[in-house]
Amino acid sequence: MPALSGVRVIDLTRLLPGAFATLMLAELGAEVIKVEDPQGGDPMRHLPPMIGSRGVYDLLLGRGKKSVALDLKNPEARVALRRLIATADVVIESFRPATAQRLGVAAADLRAAHPSLIHASITGYGQSGPYAERPGHDLNYVAVSGILATDRPSPSALPKMFVSDVGGGAMSAVVAVLAALFERTRTGIGATLDISMHESSLYWVMLPGATDLMDDPASAVGELPTFGEHACYNVYETADGHQIALGALEAKFWVTFCEAVGRLDLAARQLTTGADQAALVADIRGIFRTRTRDEWLQLFEGQDVCLSPVNTPAEAFADPHILARGVMARGRGLRAVRAPFGFPPVELSPAPEVGADTEGILSNIAG
DSSP states (O other), rough: OOOOTOEEEEEOOSHHHHHHHHHHHHHTTOEEEEETTTTTTTGGGGGGETTTTTTTHHHTTTTTTTEEEEEETHHHHHHHHHHHTTSSSSEEEEEHHHHHHHHHHHHHHHHHOOHHHHHHHHHHHHSSSTTOOOOOOOHHHHHHHHHHHHSSSTTTOOSSSSSIIIIIHHHHHHHHHHHHHHHHHHSSSSSEEEEHHHHHHHHTTTTTTGGGGSSSSGGGOOOOSSSSSTTTTEEETTTTSSSEEEEEOOOHHHHHHHHHTTOOGGGTTTTTHHHHHHHHHHHHHHHHHHHHHHHHHHTTTTTTTOOOEOOHHHHHHHHHHHHTOOEEEOOOSSEEEOOOSSSOOOOOOOOOOOTHHHHHHHTTTTO
């Protein structure tokens, strides 16, 4: 039986963070009921890329869910929503605080009526503080949290994934909901979960920004060679224009690498700094340009070195290791990646049309 079998989740969110969070809960076996605006549904349904008239993001993240269409500006629809929430274990919403209060779906309102309810709010900046009502998207959260400055070589080199939306907001919400469900088994009491994508991103900045957390940053001695400034932990272009990632942080991996490329004389320079390290990086760049990516991969096959190809998403989805692990699933006109939670996979139904389950679900709840 799936881990969250019997858990009912009402998804009031819009766009990516909440949709990704509730997909993960569906992958664990929860019943997810997405409440959408009858006029077009979640805006994510209309975001490119498209398959016909459906957004691919929606087809991927809507799998395993049911759709109930309710216009929450309509008092009768809000009454129906309250009846639906009375049957739920978890409510997840992503409105800014004032909007949630206006629609009657804020935690204080819902949990007053249902103390055992777990209410998770995923917002940009949380329920309090001077930024609480500030609008934002993933780019804003990675900017204000410091990720752009710590992880990008320049402000124009933007992340190619939704770092704060998915890695921050969605993952933080799922961890919090699972912890709250566990706590409820002991206490019978639900929880109010205030998930800030800004703070979730800031949490990740602790390590790259470690010296800035010191009372005296100037006293810091040394640093891990993990940000593209050292030869042993860097990305290199090969003769055919592809790239290789070398992550030989430990001395044993670096020595093995130097032996394999016939440059054992470089081994002692692994952690040098300044001009010498810059010269070492340049030397290694020159070495990698002497062979194609496949030639390098063949050379290092079976070698105890942390070296890998820099795959495109298409190459990553087709990786033989991924295929052997059964990570990919078939969807509606596309493939999908299964959740990496270690449980036996739950086979998810295709993403529903707007309101496909409205009548069936609402007719089975008490008036």
